[in-house]
Structure formats: structure tokens, C-alpha cells
Amino acid sequence: MLRKAFLTVLFLHCLVLSLASSSSSSEEDDGSSEQEGEEHKKSHSHHWGYTDQATWGSVFTDCNGKSQSPIDINTKTAIYDDSLPSIKLEGYDLTDSPALTLLNNGHTLQLSLPRSMQIVSGFDRVYHAAQLHFHWGSVEEPGSEHTIDNVHFPAEIHVVHYNSKYANLSEAASKPDGLAVLGAFIGIGLRENENYEKILSALTDVSVEETNTEIPGFNVRHLLPNSLERFYRYTGSLTTPPCFQTVNWTMFNDTITVSRKQLAALEDTLKMEQNQLLRLNFRAPQLLYGRRVLSSFSASPAQLSPKIVPLTETDPNNPRVRASTGGLAGLSRGDILAIAFGGLFAVTLLAFSLYAYQQRKKKFQDKKRFPSECHL
Structure with missing residues (x-):
């Protein structure tokens, strides 16, 4: 179940990266x-x-x-x-x-x-x-x-x-x-x-x-x-x-x-x-x-x-064209995608860490249950 969740988050991570790339190319x-x-x-x-x-x-x-x-x-x-x-x-x-x-x-x-x-x-x-x-x-x-x-x-x-x-x-x-x-x-x-x-x-x-x-x-x-x-x-x-x-x-x-x-x-x-x-x-x-x-x-x-x-959808690196009243309403599409990308990356990293931890825990428990297998 955890592996499935990890793969789902990884897919969303790639999707946001793709959208960010297309946003920067359309200008x-x-x-x-x-x-x-x-x-x-x-x-x-x-x-x-x-x-x-x-x-x-x-x-x-x-x-x-x-x-x-x-x-x-x-x-x-x-x-x-x-x-x-x-x-x-x-x-x-x-x-x-x-x-x-x-x-x-x-x-x-x-x-x-x-x-x-x-x-x-x-x-x-x-x-x-x-x-x-x-x-x-x-x-x-x-x-x-x-x-x-x-x-x-x-x-x-x-x-x-x-x-x-x-x-x-x-x-x-x-x-x-x-x-x-x-x-x-x-x-x-x-x-x-x-x-x-x-x-x-x-x-x-x-x-x-x-x-x-x-x-x-x-x-x-x-x-x-x-x-x-x-x-x-x-x-x-x-x-x-x-x-x-x-x-x-x-x-x-x-x-x-x-x-x-x-x-x-x-x-x-x-x-x-x-x-x-x-x-x-x-x-x-x-x-x-x-x-x-x-x-x-x-x-x-x-x-x-x-x-x-938002003044710009596709030029997040040009601060001269940004002017807003604050909050997400004032962010460019590129900024929003970058924030979403960062959030998904953090979630992905967390999911991977949990997955790795579960695998180590499972391996440790298996060693305790079957000690003889350690000498094969």
C-alpha cells in the first residue's frame, strides 16, 4: 500500500515538473x-x-x-x-x-x-x-x-x-x-x-x-x-x-x-x-x-x-513585471507551479523515507524470526 502511494506521489511530481517546463517555454x-x-x-x-x-x-x-x-x-x-x-x-x-x-x-x-x-x-x-x-x-x-x-x-x-x-x-x-x-x-x-x-x-x-x-x-x-x-x-x-x-x-x-x-x-x-x-x-x-x-x-x-x-504566467524569473496585492492571487503561474513542485518533492521525499524505514524494519524482524537464514 505504501509502495503504491509512493508511486502515485512520484507520478504527480513528474506531472508538475512537466507543466512547469511547458509554462516556461510558452511565454x-x-x-x-x-x-x-x-x-x-x-x-x-x-x-x-x-x-x-x-x-x-x-x-x-x-x-x-x-x-x-x-x-x-x-x-x-x-x-x-x-x-x-x-x-x-x-x-x-x-x-x-x-x-x-x-x-x-x-x-x-x-x-x-x-x-x-x-x-x-x-x-x-x-x-x-x-x-x-x-x-x-x-x-x-x-x-x-x-x-x-x-x-x-x-x-x-x-x-x-x-x-x-x-x-x-x-x-x-x-x-x-x-x-x-x-x-x-x-x-x-x-x-x-x-x-x-x-x-x-x-x-x-x-x-x-x-x-x-x-x-x-x-x-x-x-x-x-x-x-x-x-x-x-x-x-x-x-x-x-x-x-x-x-x-x-x-x-x-x-x-x-x-x-x-x-x-x-x-x-x-x-x-x-x-x-x-x-x-x-x-x-x-x-x-x-x-x-x-x-x-x-x-x-x-x-x-x-x-x-x-498575475502580471505574468510564463516569466517567473523577471521581477520587473511582478506587481500584486499579495497572496497567491499575485503570484505568476510559474511561481505557483514552483511552490506545488516543491511541496510534491517534500511529500515524495517523506514517502520514500517512510518506505525505506518500513523495509529496514521488516528486514530486521525477519532476521529475528529466522536467525539461521543469516548464515546461508
């Missing part, structure tokens, strides 16, 4: 293409990329400014401000609207949005939506632009809006009160995100740089966190040339999750010039230079980090 453009003026023309005529960020300032003077984005959000120094008005959105449900244009512009994946989408509460004026886009990395390197306590997330979404006092995004982009961007961190969960699939399912249609396609309208609100009440607020800039310092940033504390397969599609499908993969399209965090980061909520330090389900 903004902030201004739109409508950016205005001479700086905008320059950003198109001058070739820039994410590998030469240090040179941006030599061509685009605003990139040398002291109100640049993205930033690291330090939860210990963020200032709670109970006067920050709640974010209220209208017109985000585009289910019955005309098709939306999805574009690979060589820097990001961008979805054009109608001006009927609005932020109607949260700022002094109404802000119209213009476009949304994403920033991402690779399996080895998470690609969010903003960080929380120096922790990068796998990806980030930005929904760009412009002040209703201006005619369009192009006019508003260079104005001090011109833009408002809603940003959210994207993590990796265990299930596919059906809302994000409405965009990601069309990736192959825009795999080549400067190609676009149309996708059916859907409820864009579902691309943002369920709760919009907890957020950080600061003044900053576009995170790509021409780096206009005209953005009122709102970064939500809660996050969205997609499956590892969905994120891999974003990392491995789109191409930019010379047929290179479009990935690692994020700017390094910029210095604050005394700017204040406000928080719409007051919480203990343990509650200040983004509320998220």
Missing part, C-alpha cells in the same frame, strides 16, 4: 499622425526611433524640457488630493458606430476615435477623444512607459483626448492646456481578454508599416479598468517627438489583463522599417524636476501599488 505614439505645425512636420521628416532616444533633444527641443513623460510614480511621495474630480466618460460605446480605422504607423498600433467620445468630468473643460495606442516590450523586457515604484508592466494603453476649446488634435497638441491622456497598465492574466481581441484579431491586416484596416465599432470603455476612481495625476508631455509639454496625465491604479498569447501577438506580428519587428516601443522614465504627482485616493503603502491579477 504613443502619444501624438497621433495628425501632429501639427513645424515640429510635427519635423517629426515625420526626421527619422527617429526608440533606440536613439538620447538624440531626440538635438532635433526636437521640447524633448529636453523639464516636464517630460513618462515618469516613475513613487507611491510613497504621491500626494493625496481629495479635490480631484472623478473621471466621467461619455460616448465610449461605439457598438453601433461606423467602422474604426486601425493603423500601424511604424511606432505603435493606433486606433482612430470619433470626437463624440468625451471626458465630460474630471477637468475644467470637456475633452474629445482622438485616438488610442499601445506601448509594449518583449518576453524578456516588459514595455510599459510609466512605472510604479520603478516596476515596469508588460504593456500600456493611452487614450488621447484634446481640449474642446480647440478645433482638433492638431491645433490643441502644442497648447499648454491642449491634451488629456488616460493611461492604464496592461498585465498578463490566465484568460483571454475578449475586448482587446476586437483589436488584436486584426493585427495581421496591419503587420506592415503604414498599413491600415477597418474594424467594427465596439465599447472602447471596456479597454480601460473597471474602476476609474483610483488614479494618479501629473502634468507632462507626449512621450514621442515632438515631445510637446502639453499633456494632463491620468494613470489609473487598477490594471487590465490580457493573455500571454494575446500579448505575444502584439510583440511578434507588427513590423516597422526594414521588416524589423515593432517592439520595445517605450520611452525611458523622465526626471520629475519638482513636479507633483497627485493621487485621487488615500491608502496604506501596501494598497498603493496597482491592483492586478
Whole structure:
């Protein structure tokens, strides 16, 4: 009976090892293409990329400014401000609207949005939506632009809006009160995100740089966190040339999750010039230079980090992409498998020890019962 139990535990031990092995093997453009003026023309005529960020300032003077984005959000120094008005959105449900244009512009994946989408509460004026886009990395390197306590997330979404006092995004982009961007961190969960699939399912249609396609309208609100009440607020800039310092940033504390397969599609499908993969399209965090980061909520330090389900299922060795609220809910699938593996190993060792002990005991008793056999 004990031998049978030992073999059963050993089988489970091997099964967990196999699952762990398979788990490890599976793993903004902030201004739109409508950016205005001479700086905008320059950003198109001058070739820039994410590998030469240090040179941006030599061509685009605003990139040398002291109100640049993205930033690291330090939860210990963020200032709670109970006067920050709640974010209220209208017109985000585009289910019955005309098709939306999805574009690979060589820097990001961008979805054009109608001006009927609005932020109607949260700022002094109404802000119209213009476009949304994403920033991402690779399996080895998470690609969010903003960080929380120096922790990068796998990806980030930005929904760009412009002040209703201006005619369009192009006019508003260079104005001090011109833009408002809603940003959210994207993590990796265990299930596919059906809302994000409405965009990601069309990736192959825009795999080549400067190609676009149309996708059916859907409820864009579902691309943002369920709760919009907890957020950080600061003044900053576009995170790509021409780096206009005209953005009122709102970064939500809660996050969205997609499956590892969905994120891999974003990392491995789109191409930019010379047929290179479009990935690692994020700017390094910029210095604050005394700017204040406000928080719409007051919480203990343990509650200040983004509320998220596991950020990664397949990269347990990369601590930069881990952020959780504690307990098993914050562990990656690899971490959970490792714990299970360790537990089964301990059980296996214990069962083997008991088995060996029983065998020695049985042999000793047999010697006492049949002493003459010891001389054969």
C-alpha cells in the first residue's frame, strides 16, 4: 500500500515538473499622425526611433524640457488630493458606430476615435477623444512607459483626448492646456481578454508599416479598468517627438489583463522599417524636476501599488513585471507551479523515507524470526 502511494506521489511530481517546463517555454505614439505645425512636420521628416532616444533633444527641443513623460510614480511621495474630480466618460460605446480605422504607423498600433467620445468630468473643460495606442516590450523586457515604484508592466494603453476649446488634435497638441491622456497598465492574466481581441484579431491586416484596416465599432470603455476612481495625476508631455509639454496625465491604479498569447501577438506580428519587428516601443522614465504627482485616493503603502491579477504566467524569473496585492492571487503561474513542485518533492521525499524505514524494519524482524537464514 505504501509502495503504491509512493508511486502515485512520484507520478504527480513528474506531472508538475512537466507543466512547469511547458509554462516556461510558452511565454504613443502619444501624438497621433495628425501632429501639427513645424515640429510635427519635423517629426515625420526626421527619422527617429526608440533606440536613439538620447538624440531626440538635438532635433526636437521640447524633448529636453523639464516636464517630460513618462515618469516613475513613487507611491510613497504621491500626494493625496481629495479635490480631484472623478473621471466621467461619455460616448465610449461605439457598438453601433461606423467602422474604426486601425493603423500601424511604424511606432505603435493606433486606433482612430470619433470626437463624440468625451471626458465630460474630471477637468475644467470637456475633452474629445482622438485616438488610442499601445506601448509594449518583449518576453524578456516588459514595455510599459510609466512605472510604479520603478516596476515596469508588460504593456500600456493611452487614450488621447484634446481640449474642446480647440478645433482638433492638431491645433490643441502644442497648447499648454491642449491634451488629456488616460493611461492604464496592461498585465498578463490566465484568460483571454475578449475586448482587446476586437483589436488584436486584426493585427495581421496591419503587420506592415503604414498599413491600415477597418474594424467594427465596439465599447472602447471596456479597454480601460473597471474602476476609474483610483488614479494618479501629473502634468507632462507626449512621450514621442515632438515631445510637446502639453499633456494632463491620468494613470489609473487598477490594471487590465490580457493573455500571454494575446500579448505575444502584439510583440511578434507588427513590423516597422526594414521588416524589423515593432517592439520595445517605450520611452525611458523622465526626471520629475519638482513636479507633483497627485493621487485621487488615500491608502496604506501596501494598497498603493496597482491592483492586478498575475502580471505574468510564463516569466517567473523577471521581477520587473511582478506587481500584486499579495497572496497567491499575485503570484505568476510559474511561481505557483514552483511552490506545488516543491511541496510534491517534500511529500515524495517523506514517502520514500517512510518506505525505506518500513523495509529496514521488516528486514530486521525477519532476521529475528529466522536467525539461521543469516548464515546461508
